[in-house]
Amino acid sequence: MKKNIADSVVETLINSGVKRIYGIVGDSLNAVMDSVRRSGKIEWIHVRHEEVAAFAAGAEAELEGSIAVCAGSSGPGNLHLINGLYDCYRNRVPVLAIAAHIPSDEIGSSYFQATHPEQIFQECSSFCETIMTEKQMPRTINMAIQTAIAQSTVSVIILPGDIAALESGKHPVSDIPAHVTRPVVHPSADELQKLATYLNEGKKISLLCGAGCKGAHAEVMQLAERLQSPMVTALRGKEHLEYNNPYFAGLSGLIGYSSGYHTMMDCDVLLMLGTDFPYRQFYPEKAIILQVDIDPSHIGRRTNVNYGLCGDVKHTIEQLLPLLTTEHDSNHLQKCVDRYTKVREGLDELAVGKPGHTPIHPQYLMKLLSDAATADAIFTADVGTPTVWAARYLQMNGQRRLLGSFNHGTMANALPQAIGAQATAPERQVISLSGDGGLSMLMGDLLTLKQHQLPIKTVVFNNGALGFVELEMKAAGFLETGTSLVNPDFAAVANALGIMGIRVEDPADLPSAIERMLSHDGPVLLDVVINRQELSMPPKITLKQAEGFTVWSMKAILNGRGDEIIDLAKSNLLR
Secondary structure: OOOEHHHHHHHHHHHOOOOEEEEOOOHHHHHHHHHHHHHOOOEEEEOOOHHHHHHHHHHHHHHHOOOEEEEEOOOHHHHOOHHHHHHHHHHOOOEEEEEEEOOHHHOOOOOOOOOOHHHHOHHHOOEEEEOOOHHHOOHHHHHHHHHHHHHOOEEEEEEEHHHHOOEOOOOOOOOOOOOOOOOOOOOOHHHHHHHHHHHHHOOOEEEEEOHHHOOOHHHHHHHHHHHOOOEEEOHHHHHHHOOOOOOEEEEOOOOOOHHHHHHHHOOOEEEEEOOOOOOHHHOOOOOEEEEEEOOHHHOOOOOOOOEEEEOOHHHHHHHHHHHOOOOOOOHHHHHHHHHHHHHHHHHHHHOOOOOOOOOEOHHHHHHHHHHHOOOOOEEEEOOOHHHHHHHHHOOOOOOOEEEEOOOOOOOOOHHHHHHHHHHHOOOOOEEEEEEHHHHHHOHHHHHHHHHOOOOOEEEEEEOOEOHHHHHHHHHHOOOOOOOEOOOOOHHHHHHHOOOEEEEEOOHHHHHHHHHHHHHOOOOEEEEEEEOOOOOOOOOOOOHHHHHHHHHHHHHHHHOOOHHHHHHHHHHHOOO
């Protein structure tokens, strides 16, 4: 059989170390699928929605640090990839999407399933090109892979089905289609000296650290010790810095702690390390703000910065430490850490469950999961309340991972990311922290767990509502509208799909249910009925938010919903 373009694509993927492709088959992908089958070296993970394929590929890329692949058939198939690809693009992970296309001679004729993928994918990729001739192969696929790896980004190749079947034997693929290079990047000597001058002159210095601190735990701790600085992390920095950290003062932002907020507001110098923390209202107005980021385009785009430098966190700190000559007292550090200790005690006091006291507090559920999971467990969290409780109660240790849609902020990411994580790391425990709204949005992919025998543990935070949206409505003074969910018994649904399902309504039953779930050799869905009225308060309550709650309370009473105020008080004030 003569070699075709699809064979060249698959051979290039194999040479790049790709082990699997996530997607759904379609006739425009026939040549690619046949090549995958004949190669015997790439696994096809058959998901039930292409959005899941993109999320799963993103999780694999995050865990492996190398390129992952998803695919969608022409028109609607590759359109379904877009939301997941946006998440990958904003998380800066290397993903290649194969977007099949209609027959090449029908392009521009409003043919069945016709779209313009070369336009559609522009905003969620750094490389997006169409292969129209066999002479373009393999250079186009090489450039796509190289761009994705070099820039930690999304690349898209658009491949019409008939072009994929064209002969390509005259153009052999490269044995090394991508070149991975990891340069050491740090500021110049003059820039480092200027940064050191700011830090040497500072009295109360706080650190704000993000995902760019990955792999730099030891160096960041040395810096905090030298400066006697408390450390606040953005959510994506939590897994890299929270553990073994005597300088930790909590998180800031909408799901952070008051201790993190005050640590940033009370400083005279704020040093941002590898973070693109987006919430402008949480930055200090009077402090000197310094920023170090590997991407210089990030400098100053969230708040006014007095001095910004381009460099990776690890090597920048290594070069900076010898230049820090001032001895700093520990008063600011001690005050901020003591404040965090009190906040931590208050949070832990809420993570309780009394037999018969229903519904279950989500804090209790998350603490039990954190305590029971393995040391190297991978957690994925849906946007909304599962992310809030993971941020506050999930303990990281340097081995565990926490994945989520923390930049794109889309619903329904947890289960799809868990699929990618489990396929990539079959020996590790993978736990999906799923909201009832998120799970029900892409619930069909529970079937993927069964079909591919992925032993994912799916925990459903079942409060019968879009909980975080309800909180936002209350804070803005609106009565909750359109947020209620009429849910099934998710455990019964799982059992009907051939997956072990467990439903818990009483806190007394929760520890044994979690133990049973985690010890089962196969996929499990744990459906936990949690308190709908649990408030996840931000670290700072603005006057406008307080007014909003007051307006909401009045509206609730006037509309005959005063019982909700009573439930809210019982849940949050009378504990």
